[in-house]
Amino acid sequence: MFTQQKQFKPLRFALPPVSHTNRIIFAGLFPPKNSRVAKQHLNATSEEISLSLGHHNFDWIDIFPFAPITEKKFPWHQLDKFLQQTPNFALHWNQLIKARVNELFQHQHCPIIYVCGEICKKYWEGTVRVINQSFQFYQGKTESGLLYLVIFGPHPSQHFYAGKASITLFQRHMQLLSFCSKNQITQFSFKMISNFIQQRNSRSEAFAQQLFLQFS
Secondary structure: OHHHOOOEEEOOOOOOOOOOOOOEEEEEOOOOOOOOOOOOOOOHHHHHHHHHHOOOOEEEEEOOOEEEOOOOOOOHHHHHHHHHHOOHHHHHHHHHHHHHHHHHHHOOOOOEEEEEHHHHHOOOOOOOEEEEOOOOEEEEEOOOOOEEEEEEEOOOOOHHHHOHHHHHHHHHHHHHHHHHHOOOHHHOOHHHHHHHHOOOOHHHHHHHHHHHHHHO
């Protein structure tokens, strides 16, 4: 079995009590090598995110709760196949994210979910409503009808391996997350969004208008 290989150890990050508004949930793939249960921000990816966002107001909830313990190349394709053949991982992951979303709403905090990479994205497609396809912005809804923002994007660690173009994409996504996390989702305005996108074409105007209508 994939989880019984000697190159992994079981690990699920312990999430702290809710204390800040607009907390970001990174719906991730697996915890990094040498991760510690109570130290979700103590790794290179989280440090890079924190530098870009200017804060640590985010959580990691990974679909595969096992951290690598060796330097071997990670078997991505094997993991993808394993997750498809073992749906309980995705089901439990979804339950954990829903629980955190509900916890944030109970404290009057509107969450933002960033879905990390193509493997994770498979388990979200069809469960959220499209706001803007080109920016990969979606609307999630709790069972009680509360709305929250979902963004699909590359895994935040991808730029460590994929070169300059990926670094630019990472920076763009971090700018979007920073903007969203610093502004109450329910108070988005057309002007703020338009200024942030800094584009003057029909697509960006439609994006801004859609986002304003959905979350205002």
